Amino acid sequence: MTLTAATPSGPDVPGAHDRPGRRGGNETRTDTHCPYCALQCGMTLTPAADVAPREFPTSRGGLCQKGWTSASLLDSPARLTTPLVRTGGELRPASWDGALDLIAARLTGLQAEHGRDAVAVFGGGGLTNEKAYLLGKFARVALGTSQIDYNGRFCMSSAAAAGLRAFGVDRGLPFPVTDLAGADVIVLVGSNPAETMPPFLQQLQGAAAAGGLVVVDPRRTPTAEQANVHLAPAPGTDLALALGVLHATVAEGLIDEAYVAERTAGFDETWRIAARYWPEHVERITGVSAADQRALARMLAGAGNAYVLTARGAEQHATGVDTVSAWIDVALAHGLPGRAGSGYGCLTGQGNGQGGREHGQKADQLPGYRKLADPAAREHVAGVWGVDPDSLPAPGRSAYELLDVLGRPEGPKAMLVFGSNVVVSAPRSQRVTDRLEALDFLVTADVVLSETAAMADVVLPVTQWAEEDGTMTNLEGRVLLRRKAIDPPEGVRSDLDVLAGLAERLGQPAGRFPVDAEEVFTELRAASAGGVADYSGVTYERLRAGEALHWPVPAAGHSGTPRLFLDGFAHPDGRARFVAVEHTGPAEPPDAEFPLQATTGRLLQHYQSGAQTRAVPELAEAVPEACIEVHPDTAARAGVAVGEVATVESRRGAVTAPVRCVPSMRPDVVFVPFHFPGGQRANLITNPVLDPTSRMPEFKVCAARLVPAGAAESAEQQGAGGAS
């Protein structure tokens, strides 16, 4: 492979050196990783905060614009450096002691009045393993609340649930990313890595060169443009497409019968459904031609090594788990999972989307990917924590259900938010904003004044990636050490420090909540020992020495598990499960009133809610605001022109942004990126209907209409008095 990106030692980009070298002239470079997505690209950082890419297997020396500019947030004017407390309706600087004392007093008071569950905790998939772990422990032990969940619910939960039921274990990629380079066919379902994790594209070049890079996406994304085959199903029909491909696989005699017989269970029941989805039938549902469905089945069957990879496009639906299951069924029919050089995987989004879902900030979960409802798990973790297992709360509400009940009689009265900007990232954002306003007390810990922080009663300024030690688990389940490279600004504390300070004020014994990351990690190792995601053999020392450790690592001498399932799947009988799933389609189909389908997604220059990247001048300059992407005819028929501001309305609200005409769009689809605040929030229109298993909202499709700005009637106002 010769496509490895150039790795200059330092860019000569206007602005890159304008920054005052406030942290001295020491040229020592610290090896670290990019703060954004789950690819966790390798980079180095000087104490003067100069970024340079470095060789690392997942990123191969590449960095996108987000990574190159990531250090600019370290000393950005947008950076919070002092606690803020709302007084007289305004956030004003306060002392740390004053802020923490206030929080402890308010939480104690609300819990005394309304019970333990009066306080909720909301975490994030960008938090380090240590923070995620300690946050879960803080909620269950220091607060004793069941009401904790995190934004990974909006990200990875559908793939996680589908992976669990198929394989018995959920690890995004159950193989190293670099294995992909040896595949001749790779099918990306609802994934746009050319924008979301650009250096990852290097891993796809082998398949592309072999003519086998397939992208399934309703939009012709930059990734689809690079694919050999682009299949564009109607939004919300990915599941049907998988059934069509499975049908073609069987009908053309392409199924791997020996593998299905020896390594799987449940095929017959799955086939009874797939048998009803012959490609011509599926063509009418999806708009993907029967010929293309059959061609994909043949490509997969003819490949030496092949992968099926899903991402948010397949997963962020009220049928997200079933959709992923349907694609896993395709992979199983072709004998891919559990075979070296082939497989199924999910491309994790957030930086620590993997680790963040393993260590206990999820409503139903304890560290080590243990289940909170499992008595043995409770006993083990309670033992590590030195508390009575019976004192641990029961599983609580999932993310959107939690947000939706805030400030209601039956819901929490206060919430602590760490590393999440739900005002922008949660579905049906106006409703979520209303719920946050209804709280008696809102606390956020963040690096900038995000839209959620701006609503808080107390805002705590915390450290970011380069200013602290911590581990991240990347998209392939490899545990990475992100080392401190730079001193944090005066006045900023780590999230661990915040939790320890609050715990102490809430009456926890000294030392139960350590502030040192390595110490927390040592405790996490013990808590995860024997669990599915067993980190007990991972140490900072081994990570510092550069060992590539993929979990499970059940002992100090264990070299990790780069490839899962080679000898068997994690179900008791060692077999993977076909799961019989049925296509039902989007929860809100288009109709005469809302004839278009709106879908949401990401742009290269911004990350998640944009709280960080919008504060980076170079990124904000490249893409300063949201846009509404539509087919030129759709724009013309709505009476709006390129560059004009228009409104996309749904039954829940309206988002307003300039129009961009894209001839490759389906004429019945409108796309809005979700990184932007205020009236440009794509989530003002999204449908919060949830997947019954993963509780994932349906971000990727809702019925909508396009109108010139100003012509919109506010659906939210119209519906304000009614039921949801």
Place this chain on the structure above:
Amino acid sequence: MSARRVVVLGYGMAGARLADEIRNRDPEGERVALTVVGAEPHPAYNRVLLSAVVAGTMQPGSVRLHDEDWSERNHVELRRNVAARRIDRPNRTVELDDGTTAAYDSLVLATGSRPWLPPVEGLVGDDGEPADGALAFRSLDDCDRILDAARVGAPVAVLGGGLLGLEAARGLAGRGNRVTVVHPAPHPMERQLDSGAGRVLARTLEASGIDFRLGRAAATYLPGDGLKLDDGSHVAAELLVVSTGVRAETALATEAGLAVEAGVVVDDALRTSDGRIHAIGDCAQHPAAPGGLVQPAWEQASVLADLLTGADTASRYRGTSVVTRLKAKGVDVTALGDTAPAADTADDGTEVVCVDDPARGRYAKLVVRNEKVAGAIVLGVPDAAATITQLHDRGIRVPEDRLALLLGRGLPSAAAAAASPADLPGSAIVCRCNSVSKAKIVDAYRAGASTVDDIAQRTRASTGCGSCRDAVCGIAEWLTSTD
């Protein structure tokens, strides 16, 4: 309240689907006590897949709709290998040919259709069944017989060049049989295709080894020898597959005094002239349901299940919008809607756009009325066909560029035109990962960055995914050459 006794006569695609739909709504049988009567000995199977069985890519077991213990798991009394003999409407019972009777509160006729055999001398035996070596391609047993009889390489004649006849012909040709299709019309599938499309279709199928005798009828069938046609010519065939249409199976309904025309007449609630008796699928006649296709049967099954279980008593069947698809390897044919508008269409806002490319097996005709797809015929452009079908089914306004729509993926890509670095506008983004425009690269070059690595150093171009490296290289070479 006790469960409503529902008896379904017929365990084919319609009857089996109805049973599934009822049990989806009433899994434990609390509202509907269900009896299904089927004349065939097999479990219900998917007729749509029979061509894959003939082609040899699927085992007969894989086309089953239900497994052996389906009825037990789903609380269904299943009577296989049993036929209904008579409906006793006053007593609300059905007499079965094993001497038993089944009592019903609601009766559903899902008896399907049977092949119609044309008046060809020697074709029909004394028992009314096809003579030796001749068969219809309708059942799993027919598949077995085709596979038994048609040794690889043997000549086979297919009588009837409609949809099913062509699918059978293509399947047999795929197995290595020499296939001749005899069809009385001037081109195949004349019910769905115009002559231009029919010509392209015949030509495409001929390329896969199928001979056509068009505009000819069969006069005589000689078992083991073949067909003699009405022009006196001879078609050699060890096996004759007859696919000349079907007739609704209505004997029971007629005998019971129900209103029967071409099929058992039903309304939007799938009721026959007796409100306690319903009919769905091929045996039924609904004004907006085309015959011989599975989709109307399935949609009717869903509606009737709503009604019989009480899940949605307002549910009604309003008809099925048919998209005809030929399921034959290497041949993509789609036909839908009104494809033959009156010659002078300018007045009523109807447009017809047509592309005819017989040498490459492509033909596309689009009829647009009031900005919506009114009809289309598409051959050999499968992605265009899929897009047009979506526009039709979803009632989406047709894009302004009708021709681009018909060309589908064959449309020349705009990206290819901008290959030369000189032609790129300065604002064109060369490196997407780092938002680097051509102008920035030119600036870097002018400032002394002459190699790709220098340009990367200065602009970050190519330092993300690396896929623009060739483009950056091309711009550097172009700049060098113009210095």
